[in-house]
Amino acid sequence: VRIRVRTLGGKKLGSIEEEFLERLMPGDRFVLGGKVYEFVKTVRGFTAVVMPAYDEKPTVPSWFSEMLPLSYDLALEISRFRGKMFEWLEKGVRGQKIVDWIMKNCRADHNIANAILQYFTEEWLYLKSRGVRKYPSDRVLMVEVFVDEDGKKYVVYHALFGRRVNDALSRAVAYLAGRRVRRNLGIIVGDHGFAIVYPPGVQVHHSYLMDIKPEDLPSVLKKAVERTELFERRFRHVATRGLMLLRRYKGTETSIRRRQFNAKKILEAVRELREFPMVKETFREILEDFMDVKNAMEVLRKIRKGEIQVVMLRPTKVPSPFAHNIVLQGMSDIVLMESRRQMLARLHNMVMKVIQRESYAIQNGDN
Incomplete structure (x- = not known):
């Protein structure tokens, strides 16, 4: 169903999907026709009223309605795979042995297996360069804070539980955080994690996920x-x-x-x-x-029992490789004339500069 979009003065701007409108709250900003608008209200159900916010940055990422969510069970299997990869890298297993295992067990060709290994190696080196010794897996939920050039803060939760579970967790965290700072916070949700976006100058609090009792989650979400x-x-x-x-x-x-x-x-x-x-x-x-409130409650129970450890990282201006996709969802509408590929390359170059010293130290140690 298409929703008409017009300004407070009645000027017609275009249309958006109803599913996208479902995610908007008054004060949210999004891009339409290459310009930023702030959502005000709906009129008669199928007209969204907005006001220009050309000098502001979007708080709602682009909408991809055709993407199907990853199931919770499959997400956990991928999390275990993450843990296995980091365990091998930490033990010094290198190169062809890991590539052969990926090709055999994941039915990937040699190029894809090499790309996967490189991806994990860069994340591992990045985290080691920051003094981290526990890595994202089914037993570790990592939280990092990326601060962009404008001072906007992305609190990224590396929660590989599938989009429906992450939708529940992110809305609960954003609701509690928003009440505390008395601001409307942005939410970016994906299968591999989610991010709460704080505007510049607002203090970040990222302990809410641990503070939510599993039995309280349904009432918080309501x-x-x-x-x-x-x-x-x-x-x-x-x-x-x-x-x-x-x-x-x-x-x-x-x-x-x-x-x-x-x-x-x-x-x-x-x-x-x-x-x-x-x-x-x-x-x-x-x-x-x-959403998937049942499995979201299960995640919170595991955190309470210590089966999942939450690891907090200090704020940084260089997001980890695992955070790039989530951050790009929030930034893709900000740099309107820059392609996603160029943005990703820029973030990757920033990471490579960070991990060069760590990579050099490991190579010297191996020698």
């Missing part, structure tokens, strides 16, 4: 989503299934715009009735279908 576009639009789906909204009236099919408008009016009347069946089902659909 508070985080209850006033969002996501909740309003999911309520429309639920109300339609529950026959509170009619698809057809007097032999004529009702438009989605009309159903959304009616759903909003109904929601205004029943929003505070938490036990109202349609409200309960909307929360359930968001937490269990859109």
Whole structure:
């Protein structure tokens, strides 16, 4: 479903997808037609009202609706693979032995296996250069803080649990952090982790993930989503299934715009009735279908029990190789005329300068 976008003065700007609108909150900034706009509100359900923010930076990354999320179980297997790779590198296993294992067990050709080894080697050397001796895996959740040239801070959680689990964890962390700093914080979510984006000048607090009790996560998420576009639009789906909204009236099919408008009016009347069946089902659909609150709670339980150790890194102006993809999602709309490949190359060059000394020291030690 396409959502029309216009300014406060009524000027038409274009359209966005409904799924993208679900992720917006008042104050969020995004790029449309090469320009930055700040989301204000929706009108009659299917018109997003924005205001120009040309001199500001986007807080919401580009939307990729066709990407399917990684399952939690598969994500854990990849995390274990990460742990095995770092264990070998730490023990001094090098080169062809690792490449052969990757080719055999991952069904990869020689070039891909070499690329994987190089990727992990660069992450390993980068972390060693920063004095880190515990690496991202199924037993270690690493948190790093990248500060860009404008002072914006990306708190990157290397949480390889799949996008649905990370969506739940990131929204809970952003909600608690946003309440503390009294600002609307950006969220970047992916299968391999997530980031909370703080504007310049705002102090970073990254202990929220450890502070959330597993049993409290559903209630925190309900508070985080209850006033969002996501909740309003999911309520429309639920109300339609529950026959509170009619698809057809007097032999004529009702438009989605009309159903959304009616759903909003109904929601205004029943929003505070938490036990109202349609409200309960909307929360359930968001937490269990859109997100994966069950496995997110399992992650928090493992952190509480010490089965997953959270390792914090000091703020830096050079993000680790594992953080590049997450950071690029947040930066891809900022440098509008620079290609993603060029941005990635620039970040990679920054990393290589950091790890050169560590690589030289290891080579001398081997000799």
